[in-house]
Amino acid sequence: MARHLTLVSAPADPRALLPHLRAALEGTAPLAVLPAGPPAAVDAARTLLRPQEPLEPGADLVVVTSGSTGGGRGVLLPASAVVASAEATMRRLGGPGAWLLVLPVSSVAGLQVLCRSVVARTEPTVPARGEGLAAAVARMPPGRRYAAMVPTQLRRFLEAEAGGLRALDAVLVGGAATDPALLARARDEGVTVATSYGMTETAGGCVYDGRPLDGVRVRVTEGGVELAGPVLALGYRLDPEGTAAAFADGWFRTRDAGSLGPDGRLTVHGRLDDVVITGGVNVAPQAVEAVLREHPAVADAVVFGRHDEEWGQRVVAAVVPVPGAEPDLDVLRPWVRERLGGPAAPRELHRIAAVPTLHTGKPDRRGLAARITAAPAADERH
Template sequence: MARHLTVVPAAELSPDAVRAALAGTAPLAVLPDGPPAVAAAARAALRPEEPLEPGADLVVVTSGSTGSGRAVLLSAAALEASASATHARLGGPGSWLLALPVSAIAGLQVLCRSALSGSVPEVLAKDEPLSAAVARLPVGRRYTSLVPTQLRRWLAEEPAALRAFDAVLVGGAATDAALLGQARDTGIAVVTTYGMTETAGGCVYDGQPLDGVRVRVTDGPAGPGGGGIELTGPTLALGYRLDPAATDDAFAGGWFRTRDAGTFDADGRLSVTGRLDDVVVSGGVNVAPAAVEAALREHPAVADAVVFGRADPTWGQRVVAAVVPAPGATPDLPALREWVAARLGGPAAPRQLHVLDALPLLHTGKPDRRAVAALTQEV
């Protein structure tokens, strides 16, 4: 008998539904909160009226931060392998605080890890102080998973609440070295995670793969500072829903081809250096937006930043920066150009600056780069 997806709005998702999906009895997908158009796009990718592919138990729509979102087919075995390897790396099961959307893999994994360890996570309510949610967690090992924007906010507002966790997983986007250093110097047990929906969430922690996961960097066309990152192991997805061509292309030979560039250091730790398909070529020089963003966030007048390229008649592309000012600060282009040039060279220095009150976010909590570009489009 054909199996079909049960599609649940994020606000209505229950721990029982997650447990049923992990047991293989009720395949599940979660629609994101937010504008109706976002949920409609997710439903269109899920196509619940069509029979579900064999072996899939949870289907997650990617954020589409650099393209169209895809529905990723995950098995209960992959989710269990990820949860078990995570707890093994962190020191054993514990209590989780859910602070991320459950329509994205990072939030769903908090529910899965809790379900597989026989617990129910505490949920951080909207606008609730982090310390109030932490106070509800039972005594014992405590964990949470955040995106860098959340870490930056609570490091400034409630560092003591962050110190209450035995591990604070941070992923979903690149985390600046300066932010990590500040958090660790404050006594926060930050663990950087690298992975994606196609790997059932983070599968490389602090540059080292989880048990059973393997990482390689290809010798193909290099991106900004390295070759293409590929991943394999028991956490790998089955492929993309109703898209065998994309599945064959992305999961060739049992390895998932990410669109990220990276290198290994002398100790064998993976460093993600940017996107293979996200390079600004300005004056014939390749510029990695992620590196420029990291440099800008280190400037005392900048709280957050998104960088992208825009066509330019002289330079081919010019580097454009959209920044959120630090409290009480007024960023200006000459100062930021000098700051970036001193760290990354002249071609990386932004030639255009936009100051925003806040960065628009995807339902995953990551910056919505296409929305930023639209907000800053010249008229």
């Protein structure tokens, strides 16, 4: 008998999803959560998921990707992969515990917070509107307490409520590259923080602080980082060609550049698709962003490539200034050059009020690049 998806809109109180998730993890009612946001985004997700079409065998959850590397996709997750991820996470962090939810539940990271709560049989805590982090943490059940967040949230909480972070037994940070300086600052503040690397196709984070979770295997090929293990998705909703291109022989091709150290620890260098080739030199945007954020006049940054007649591509930086500061290219270009070399130094600078994000909380690098490319440069050097 054919199975069909149940589509549920992201509710104001994410805990309303718990009965649906329990049914999905039991294999009785396949579920997809529509992202909150403008009607066009919801309609696009609904069209992508096509609930009228029978669901692929073995899938219990379908999660729409952010589209940070192109068009969004519906990732087919079996309950076994989600549970394997949740159980391995609990073992790595020190045992079952209660979770604080500060991520959107339409993303795999936010959804996994709820799934881990279901598996651990604990009640997730959701901050009330206007409630501070410390107050929300204080309401969490006794025992071990965890949270998952993106780097931007970690930075903001450190500035406003480091005490709330310190009260947690572990903080998982993922969804985007985390600056080493930010991690060092968090740890200096007494926060137990771990980096989480993974994606929707691996049921969320599957490599913590460079080391794979139990059962997860990692290898690095010319095509980038590849992952295998019980946490893998089955493929993409109604997309056999995309599935065949990304999944083969039990491995998922991430298209992330990376390397394995002598001790087997994985270091991720960023998306292969995001690398800027300027004057024949490969520049990793994440490395430039990290250096820019170290400048005292820069609160946040996004870096990408833009066509250049002379260099092939130029490095473009969009920065969020620290209040009262006005960083310019004459200052930031030598700052980057001294630390990463000439090719990495931005040749174009834009000042923005905030870094735009996707529904998952990740920086919307492509969307920002498209808007800036259509506008004149605020500051430019050749």
